[in-house]
Amino acid sequence: MLTNTKFGNQNTPRLTVGFILANRFTLCAFANFVDVLRLAADEGDRSRPILCNWTVLSERMDPITSSSGITVQPKERLGDPRRFNYIVVVGGLMAEEPNLSPAYQKFLHEAAAAGVPLVGVCTGAFLLHEAGLLDGYRCCISWFHHSEVVDQFEGLDPVTEQIFVVDRDRLTCSGGVSSAHLAAYLVDKHVGRAQANKSLHIMIIDDALQAEKPQPGIPLDLKTQDTIVQRALLIMQQNIDMPISVQEIARRMGNSKRQVERHFRISLDTSPQVAFLNIRLDLAHHLIEKSQKSVAQIAVDCGFCDSSHLSRMFRRRYGCTPQALRRPSTLEPELAVSNLRSDATFDG
Structure with a gap:
């Protein structure tokens, strides 16, 4: 011994x-x-x-x-x-x-x-x-x-x-x-x-996390028991930085685009396109609050063309720009928009 x-x-x-x-x-x-x-x-x-x-x-x-x-x-x-x-x-x-x-x-x-x-x-x-x-x-x-x-x-x-x-x-x-x-x-x-x-x-790991700490990467606001929707959300998670079309998501799953869209409507009352955009915006919001990355880098990481594109979509969703979120004292007074429109005017 x-x-x-x-x-x-x-x-x-x-x-x-x-x-x-x-x-x-x-x-x-x-x-x-x-x-x-x-x-x-x-x-x-x-x-x-x-x-x-x-x-x-x-x-x-x-x-x-x-x-x-x-x-x-x-x-x-x-x-x-x-x-x-x-x-x-x-x-x-x-x-x-x-x-x-x-x-x-x-x-x-x-x-x-x-x-x-x-x-x-x-x-x-x-x-x-x-x-x-x-x-x-x-x-x-x-x-x-x-x-x-x-x-x-x-x-x-x-x-x-x-x-x-x-x-x-x-x-x-x-x-x-x-x-x-x-x-x-x-x-x-x-x-x-x-x-x-x-x-x-x-090991360069912060203090011990409790069991209840959420896993990173989970679409926490998109809860569903629909297996088709769950699989589609997983594919979206895996392609956040380079978003793919609903047609390609459906192809990978062996379903039609129309089937996937119908299941999203029934299960989440939204379209796959809007769900995908919201997942990307949720991640961007998290990174803006918790990381030191530049807004331009966060835009790239979350699959947006540039920081202007991210800022435009971010303001529609949250009622303020990413820059304003990082400066709480200067937040713009607009009320946050709770949900993006899910019609044909989607701009993700």
Whole structure:
């Protein structure tokens, strides 16, 4: 056992985590989670597993290849799950995600039966669901995968409005940086808030975010259960900086333009064109308030021809210009226009 005079002698780790990595797992999500543990486990960034301990588990001990092509060598065989405080399943690419092998599923069921909490990172939630381990639990998934979930995972109770979800002994997160915040939540709980914040700060991440923090990029004002509209909104999200036509959106979905327009009218009482413009303006509004980017750069990032085009559309929507929004004391007195017209005069 490692010793350290500041941390005391013969320390038993306060937080132990076993990782199961899916084939083609997402390296970023795994690395963020591990680095929070690593930095919380020791003084500075010396990386000794004193307060936290972690290991990659395997059925056969073969190297595991991530979606980026980088491989990770497992350290231990599955064994007894009770030696860990948490078992974390890191998922991989949606299109290539096979079910976990029977040995992994057996191990996870043994962990659940022993009361060891299970964690699904990124698409790891889908693997837990397919193993029958998320029945009756809410789980967090990325907004990016919402349409696939609706189509493929019957019975899953997905949450796309938060960066992570803690539902009793099941913890799930949307991947990416959210895995660092979920790891920090565990460090805070078992080791201490100071260690959790230290980890994030060394990683150049602001203070720990709560589970309820919204995921970036979600069209929060456009709530619908219509799967056609949901898929169209997802395509819009993915093309904010270079907007595509409704005709092209419909083609990618395998629907007609008229079908898509009809579903938007029924579900959201607006047109796809106006919904797309509002998503872009919402993002521009957020960036103007929260970032230091120039209005010209925000215009480019949000798919407008130039800052004049953005300013014109922004004023129609919010009743003031982007420049005025950044100078609250000089806001123009006009009342904001609540909604853009959805008729043929659309100017997006």
